[in-house]
Amino acid sequence: MDFQRIIDGVPDYGAFMTVDEMDESTRRLAEEFPDIVTVFEAGVSRQGHPLLCLKIGDGPLNALCFACPHPNEPIGAMTMEYFSRALAEDKELREELGYTWYIIKCIDPDGTRLNENWFKGPFHLYHYMRNYFRPVGKEQVEWTFPVDHKSLHFNSPLPETEALMKLIRDKKPKFMYSLHNAGFGGAYWYISEDMPEVYEALYASARRQGVAISLGEPEVPSVTEFAPAVYGCISAAQEYDYLEQYGGDPATYDCGTSSADYALTETGDCVTFLTELPYFFDPRIEDLSDSDMTRLEAVRKNVEQSRAQHADLESILADIRSDIQQDNPFVKLVNQILRYGESGGDAKLKWAESDASFKEPAKVSHVFDNLQIASFYHGLSLGLSVRACEYELDRLPGSGAPNEAAQRLKAARDHGLELLKSLCDRLEKEMNYSVIPIQKLVRIQLEGGLIVSKRVADKQKDAHVSL
Secondary structure, three states: OOHHHHHHOOOOOOOOOOHHHHHHHHHHHHHHOOOOEEEEEEEEOOOOOEEEEEEEOOOOEEEEEEEOOOOOOOHHHHHHHHHHHHHHHOHHHHHHHOEEEEEEOOOOHHHHHOOHHHOOOOOOHHHHHHOOOOOOHHHOHHHOEOEEEOOEEEOOOOHHHHHHHHHHHHHOOOEEEEEOOOOEOOEEEEEOOOOHHHHHHHHHHHHHOOOOEOOOOOOOOOOOEEEOOEEEOOOHHHHHHHHHHOOOOHHHOOOOEOHHHHHHHHHOOOEEEEEEOOOEEOHHHHOOOEEEEEHHHHHHHHHHHHHHHHHHHHHHHHHHHHHOOOOOOOOHHHHHHHHHHHHHHHHHHHHHHOOHHHHOEEEHHHHHHHHHHHHHHHHHHHHHHHHHHHHHHHOOOOOOOOOHHHHHHHHHHHHHHHHHHHHHHHHHHHOOOEEOOHHHHHHHHHHHHHHHHHHHHHHHHHHHHHO
């Protein structure tokens, strides 16, 4: 089938959809195509919001797609917004792919609402960082699947995670698309089994849209690299063992495992796929020319920089710890980053020092990843710290007299804003970044899903024929 016409049909989206807009569109699709599309509640969120799941088609294999597993990552929601309608309208597409599709456009509606202030733009670094939200690991849908590994025992799945667990157990999907995206960099992919026959097609899907391949450091050191910018899916056991091996503190890992790990355990053969894409791009992320430092030196600078940045976060929060209540959603991830920081930095250094290839010259992409992109992600922590102060200020009781807690919180907020603005000013000067159109990102994510799901279906057919 000519998938290109499907890819070419992606609209030129100018903004991301809100949770309410996604829900309305989901219900409307079922009303328009009652013989092809049904919608049901797969569960409810922690705050009682229905988790709407579309069932489309009646193919012999089941596929499960869910977007916003991290609520600051709405590209996948737009991909599923388009793909669900394409499936409903196109019988040939449904038959060619051969699945019954289960699609949840937003698996974390509560967290997604806390990002909506940047969904309509303007799209630049400061506005994104200032309105960014991401939950702590043990409150992330993607990382709260049950796991028992050595001294790690996690069995506190969120209601949203339990909804996915039930779908995985009941439907036994052969293909699962966990729709993520990064913030800055280039395109890269995760897949639960090595599938080298599809990698060139994945690269080509990004290049056709003018989006670079991310050739810097991997997102996490513990990951298995199948090919440049293509990695095996991450599991809790893998992260735990990495910390244990390289002198980190495994006790700092306090969440569960991934959806990919759980699906493989439950089904035995589910292929999980992720396409990671950025909002912002700088050409240095794919620059493979040699820099003036070794890769090990770049990692050392990264660790030194991170420690200085963690000190900045402490300088915001130190005087207001007693003013921040336990249910403040914005400070939790910052606290986790600070708790992991020292042992995580030591483990990263030991990991780099143990690999002889790190004594070779670092590529420009490696240096850019270790320094500028790492600074970008630090800006997200600054933004969360500022929002943590504002969250407490907003719920302080009114008083005619000056409130000492309010004074402390305002001072901390102002300090955090000063650090955030200074960082953004520096990055605006150091980076030559552009904002990638949503249409291009959806096209890449869509094409990747079509490529891998079709390959999985073909392998299933081949296996059935051989029997």
